[in-house]
Amino acid sequence: MIADSPISKTTAPLIELADLHKVYRVGTELVHALRGVSLLIGENEYVAIMGPSGSGKSTMMNIIGCLDVPTEGRYLLRGQDVSRMSQSRLARVRGRQIGFVFQSFELLPRTSALKNVELPLTYSGVRHRRKRAIEALRRVSLLDRAHHHPNQLSGGQKQRVAIARALAQEPDIILADEPTGNLDSTTGNEIMAIFDSLHAEGQTIIVVTHEDHVARRCRRTIKLMDGQIVLDQMNEERERAKGISTAEGAAAAATGGSEGTAATGGSRPHGTEGVRPDGKRGAATGTVIEEGGPS
Amino acid sequence: MAAVRVIFGVLLFVPHQIGALATNVVTALVQIWTNKIRAFLTVLGIIIAVTSIITVVSFVQGFGDYFTNFLRGLGTNLMVVYPEAVRGPRGEFLRPAEMTVDDIFAVDAKSDAIRRTSPVIFARCTVEYGRQQITGLNMRCASELFQPIRNFYVEEGQGRFFGAIDVENAAQVCVLGRDVLRQLECDESIVGDYIMVDSQRFKVLGLLETQGSFMGDNNDAIIVIPWTTGLKMYPNNRNYMAFYSEAMSEEQVDEAEAQIARTLRRRHGIRPGERNDFGVFKQDQILQQFNQVKMIATSVLGGIVGISLLVGGIGIMNVMLVSVTERTREIGLRKSVGARRRDILLQFLTEAVVLSTVGGLIGIGLGYAICGVASLHPKMVEVNVPIWSVALALGFSAGTGIFFGIVPAFKAAILHPIDALRHE
Numbered sequence A: 001m002i003a004d005s006p007i008s009k010t011t012a013p014l015i016e017l018a019d020l021h022k023v024y025r026v027g028t029e030l031v032h033a034l035r036g037v038s039l040l041i042g043e044n045e046y047v048a049i050m051g052p053s054g055s056g057k058s059t060m061m062n063i064i065g066c067l068d069v070p071t072e073g074r075y076l077l078r079g080q081d082v083s084r085m086s087q088s089r090l091a092r093v094r095g096r097q098i099g100f101v102f103q104s105f106e107l108l109p110r111t112s113a114l115k116n117v118e119l120p121l122t123y124s125g126v127r128h129r130r131k132r133a134i135e136a137l138r139r140v141s142l143l144d145r146a147h148h149h150p151n152q153l154s155g156g157q158k159q160r161v162a163i164a165r166a167l168a169q170e171p172d173i174i175l176a177d178e179p180t181g182n183l184d185s186t187t188g189n190e191i192m193a194i195f196d197s198l199h200a201e202g203q204t205i206i207v208v209t210h211e212d213h214v215a216r217r218c219r220r221t222i223k224l225m226d227g228q229i230v231l232d233q234m235n236e237e238r239e240r241a242k243g244i245s246t247a248e249g250a251a252a253a254a255t256g257g258s259e260g261t262a263a264t265g266g267s268r269p270h271g272t273e274g275v276r277p278d279g280k281r282g283a284a285t286g287t288v289i290e291e292g293g294p295s
Numbered sequence B: 001m002a003a004v005r006v007i008f009g010v011l012l013f014v015p016h017q018i019g020a021l022a023t024n025v026v027t028a029l030v031q032i033w034t035n036k037i038r039a040f041l042t043v044l045g046i047i048i049a050v051t052s053i054i055t056v057v058s059f060v061q062g063f064g065d066y067f068t069n070f071l072r073g074l075g076t077n078l079m080v081v082y083p084e085a086v087r088g089p090r091g092e093f094l095r096p097a098e099m100t101v102d103d104i105f106a107v108d109a110k111s112d113a114i115r116r117t118s119p120v121i122f123a124r125c126t127v128e129y130g131r132q133q134i135t136g137l138n139m140r141c142a143s144e145l146f147q148p149i150r151n152f153y154v155e156e157g158q159g160r161f162f163g164a165i166d167v168e169n170a171a172q173v174c175v176l177g178r179d180v181l182r183q184l185e186c187d188e189s190i191v192g193d194y195i196m197v198d199s200q201r202f203k204v205l206g207l208l209e210t211q212g213s214f215m216g217d218n219n220d221a222i223i224v225i226p227w228t229t230g231l232k233m234y235p236n237n238r239n240y241m242a243f244y245s246e247a248m249s250e251e252q253v254d255e256a257e258a259q260i261a262r263t264l265r266r267r268h269g270i271r272p273g274e275r276n277d278f279g280v281f282k283q284d285q286i287l288q289q290f291n292q293v294k295m296i297a298t299s300v301l302g303g304i305v306g307i308s309l310l311v312g313g314i315g316i317m318n319v320m321l322v323s324v325t326e327r328t329r330e331i332g333l334r335k336s337v338g339a340r341r342r343d344i345l346l347q348f349l350t351e352a353v354v355l356s357t358v359g360g361l362i363g364i365g366l367g368y369a370i371c372g373v374a375s376l377h378p379k380m381v382e383v384n385v386p387i388w389s390v391a392l393a394l395g396f397s398a399g400t401g402i403f404f405g406i407v408p409a410f411k412a413a414i415l416h417p418i419d420a421l422r423h424e
């Protein structure tokens, strides 16, 4: 069915999930975290994943980030079947193609911000690590804290270091699992402003969030419920503008979020707009896919 | 299976990873520094093991060197033959000890493998000079051949040894070791002067060169007089003489011993099958005894080293397991940014090895310190730490780190990234 989808005739999508299942075994009990998720995400998309707690958002993100493998189903990353990859190949993909941003930052203690940002580069063995790490820190406007240790940084600064770390390897996708979850709303908006500007520069970003105003800044919202996609919609321009306007004006202005997204809007592959995994072209906005689940 | 693949991967990858290895070493050192006390307690076993290796090896080596020098100084073809009573299986006397001057002359005349022979009486005497007195001083009563046989000469410009005439005349003359001067609190002017030896007046003919002490025996606290004079003073020794014999060469020592045995057995009428009524003390016996001591020291060392390396190794394994658990999230994070299993394995293995090597280095420092302090003692032989023992100790400690570090490192390497990141 994916073969029939219009995009597959043009370019391979960045991410292609087909009927993904993930089952955890806890003792004798089976927990179905994902029950048949199908999804296409193209280059330079800016996707928010929402849904109640336990709906499988993190599980999906971990699979997309090659940190975990699905129990069933197929995951193609740039057309490559991830489930066929060896452990070390997966590690390579994590190192070069994926940039993860975690809710709780996950910086190495007693290690300078710069060294933290350099970490992925030491594993991929690229050259000019220092230069690239400095560049990444500059992009999150944290160059002046390069030699500070995590315990000398505020939460927002820590998260910015983590974003720089994800950026350092120039990944295909940035995956952020509740990046603002541990931050107050002002700081959270600052972080989202960074994502906005990265998206404006052409970066593909997927953000898991519980907050509507965070989700509204993204171009597309996917809602999960009980391990299934119940909503996949494009956000309207003015909706996003509203999302940004709820943010602190200063934060938005600092990164020029609204102009940026507007300017790069055209670079998104057109075929992905509102395409449902089953290949049918849905309405561009507000399509609720009712599949018998409580919604 | 996975284990083999990971380890194989590490081996293949090591050359490319010098940079990463340096990073790992730095990470490990930071980690150790953060947990200084824990790290110290952990490597205590390694420290003990390495300290023992360094000190015992150095001491054995030091004594061994000294010993070899001492024996070389004695002359490698020296034998000491002494009378010995023959006892039966229940300790009863079968034959009394007996050795006369005539026996000695007969041996000298009939053995072509022997270059020189000198009768010798071992005694202790009291020496007085001025107000000073030494009791229990070692005395050797020998012939003028004492010097070449024992390779122990009068120092140049400090008088002379006694000659054949002095021996013939049983003259009351003596030569003194350097330490006797020190004990008598006098200087070289004693040469030509008279001293009292067991209340008899002796002229001091010369001073012997310094030999140093050997295993607590001071070879320089010695007085040598003609054996004829000695017999006059201690007539009881007439039938219990001992003698020095010098073989023609080192190779002829065994032959010389056989010739001595033949002569003495015939003269003492010992029938074939009966035991000798004398003993022969040769250098290789001293060497054998020393080698025995060395063996014991080595096996004790082996025991200590083995046990403490085991204890240290288990300590390292334990602390590494704790470290892996403590840093599970860090491992998850590292994996999420591209670390492969082998990277994690190498990181924790490096940490174990750095930890044990730091222990090893402390042990080496301690070993050096102990050897240095021991060498300060005046009665101690010179102890130098051989460089190979340092290499051995470092090898052992690093090996322990690898051996006991592999399990925790492997545990870390195979952690599932998500499980690791979810770790509380």
Ligand SMILES: Nc1ncnc2c1ncn2[C@@H]1O[C@H](COP(=O)(O)OP(=O)(O)OP(=O)(O)O)[C@@H](O)[C@H]1O
Pocket: A024, A025, A026, A031, A032, A033, A051, A052, A053, A054, A055, A056, A057, A058, A059, A060
């Ligand atoms: N390692 C695991 N073992 C067992 N069950 C798990 C495991 N990880 C997740 N689950 C279960 O899978 C389901 C989905 O979990 P997931 O973490 O993806 O939810 P989520 O949408 O991210 O929730 P939240 O918003 O609270 O982060 C939950 O029911 C959870 O209990």
Ligand SMILES: [Mg+2]
Pocket: A057, A058, A059, A177
């Ligand atoms: Mg989650």
